[in-house]
Amino acid sequence: MASLTIDKLIKSFGAVEVLKGIDLEIEDGGFLVLVGPSGCGKSTLLNCIAGLEKTTSGEIRIGERNVEGLHPSKRDIAMVFQSYALYPNMTVRGNISFGMEIRGVDKAEQEKAIQEVADILQIGELLDRKPSQLSGGQRQRVAMGRALVRHPQVFLFDEPLSNLDAKLRVDMRTEIKRLHKRMGTTIVYVTHDQIEALTLATKIAVLEAGYLQQFGTPDEIYNDPNNMFVADFMGSPSMNLIDGTLVERDGALEVQIAGHGGSSISLPVPDGAEMRKHVGGPIVFGIRPEAMTDPDGADRTSPHIETRDCYIEVSQPAGSDTFALTPLGGKECIARFRADARIELGAFSPISFNMTKAVFFDPQTTGRIR
Amino acid sequence: MRDRLQEWVPRIVLAPSFVAVLIVVYGFILYTGWLSMTNSRMLPNNEFIGLANYTKLFGLKHWSIALTNLAIFGTLYILISSVLGLFLAILLDQQIRTEGFIRTVYLYPMAISFIVTGVAWKWFLDPGIGLENTMHQWGWESFEFKWIKDRDFAIYTIVIAAIWQSSGYVMAMFLAGLRGVDNEIIKAAQVDGASGFLIYRRIIIPMMRPVFLSAFVVLTHLAIKSYDLVVAMTGGGPGRATEMPATFMYSYTFTRNQMGVGASSAIIMLIMIFSIIIPYLYSEIRVGADKR
């Protein structure tokens, strides 16, 4: 087991720079999730760590060892692929033992290691089957078994659950988390699914267009996003990013937001030197749907709730909650009401804003105003 | 260090094939190109004479016969093979019960050598023992079919044999194309009230454009290279009536000791083929790249 450090990593394909200087560090035993939209460079980063792509510049250290130029098999890593990449011509046993065979591990030891892994993943009865005879979930387990048997310093997962159906995906997610607890091995995990990122990670790295947008714990990423991209990308439904104007009234700051028709609401804004630079100008007010509720559903532990009347256009019952759509700042915003909250459509209803959860962004730079 | 060496292994593995192709294809093309500008006779020599061989080539009656024959042969062969191939493919696409067997029969000539094809058709069309004689035996005394012995018509017998050999191949290409047509398009046309014939004419056949193009390229390529069939069927005769560029090149180079002229005729053949193949490959590769 070891920590993983990535230092000013740049990767280009020809003239195209795919990773534009990535700095990351995950402690020994950590679970790092690389998340971002497709094409953001997350898989390339993972392949660089694995040694499957050559880096253009920068450094990757596993433990204290710089792995630059090292063949993938010598980096002490194991990888689980999106397509599972099971060797179609070999049995499950053959798939798991192939690496050991190449390294010249003796037969008895191979068998012992296979049995051990088979026990952990409960694939004992599948050992003599071919990959084509396995279900998606079983293939997934075998792919993990092939990785586990190496006892690597770092596990690499490349979107391992994206080929599974929704239910199985949730099960496997739990299983991976349990496995991580049990083995305590460092994991780097690539996904485009932000729920997977939030549930699995100890640290999340959000990538976009080759840049590291934010690196932090799931809580930091979710509640304290660095910029509008991260705020928008993480969470489902995503954060409401509402255009408003910052004004000063009686020495206090507030944001004015256009509502339905000619109406508008204003909400108090925490004071600060940074914030004051934007007085009189546009500002983006970010608030998650669950921080916009019917007054009875508001978080009673929050010290700062503001309730305003907003025009409700549409409601979408979603079982456990009901989403209410209200026009704010020229966009449809989503508020999350209790399932049995009474909603009158086409009329103004009070909505409670939990202002401790509110964040503000500069619409020009899209960066956070703190 | 060993990892660095590993990076070179793929290149080292590819190198022998690449070098071989570079020499025996591109090097040889250049060498033949050079020879075509020398006055090589029985053996190659390096006396440069510019484009004199080409001037001489295009002044030769044999060469103009060869080009005329190629034009006749190429046009008929490509046209009839394509039409027949498409026709057979459409017939076979009507849920024919014994399709597998029929397809096998239509395509088997492609598996045999042009020499064998040539022998079979040479004797079958021979007036003395073949079709004409058979018709006489059957009582049709006035039947006459002496094309293979006739200077003006011998080239058409080669067309007949070549079509017999290749039309099944074209049929298979079209059949694969027809099978690739989305069923829902046909259903949509049927809902629109189009009849069977109209669906083929207006919808399916226009969708076969890429297949027509592939067939055209393959057949042109075969036509320009055709050598074996002519040698086996007529040996270029009667007289030089069925001379083609490929037979011309061979006889001028190896039997008439006019290597320079032979080389220049080979260069002309190459130019003819490449002027069709290169644009085709270019567009194919570009389409392939777009798909990716």
Next chain:
Amino acid sequence: MSHSSQDNAIESGRLVRALIYTLLIFFVIYYLLPLWVMVANSLKTLDEIRGGDMLAPPKDITFEPWRQAWSKTQIGVEATGLKPYFLNSIIMVVPAVFLSTFLGALNGYVLTKWAFRGSNLIFGLMLLACFIPFQIVLIPMARILGMLNLAGTIGGLILVHTVYGLGFTTLFFRNYYAAFPTELVRAAQIDGASFFQVFWRILIPSSGPIIVVTIIWQFTNVWNDFLFGASFSSYDSTPITVALNNLVNSSTGVKEYNVHFAGAILAALPTLIVYIVSGRYFVRGLMAGAVKG
């Protein structure tokens, strides 16, 4: 190709269907006719051919023409029949097919799984090489074979067929391996497999169909070749196609049509058998040869 559920067949009346079947049967006869002529007349005596109906079945079946064609008839100066030439062809075909297929597999593997800067250009050049008229290389190849002391030998023909087969074999394997999941190669690399271990243990076991397609394609092409055989062989390395042509087109003596037909069938038999046994793969090769990219 045989999923009848995907047919574009259009509802048609019984009369139309009868017409379709009539046409199809007519063309079955058209394609089989030359084969029938060859088989029937190879079993007739020369007198029967001269005096009779070429399309009729033989009256008294005789195998003498086959015996003649195989081991007795005069080809060139010697009365050896086609047997030695048939063997020449086999000795030539087997290594040429094996070598070009093996190299094609390696090339396809490199070009898809280890692509490097310039590898696409290399592939383009190899692909274009498939389409040159071989007349363009005859003169220099004759010289090179002479310099290598391979002129007029079977070894020389093996070399020629191998190098000029590389373009197509590489094309076949490249297109096949392009669809082969690269993740498998990466997984094997992480497992520590070397370049060749990946090739032998991961790719080759999954390459069955394309190996068969390539072998059939190469076998058919090399066996049926005439131009290289006619240009680069001497009398003890002559392949069967050239020998057959010499037999049929020799200007001396009586024309033994029945022997010619028997010889033609002998020359066609190996590729015909391959076609009948594995026609599906043969067609796939033809299609791959026609549709590039």
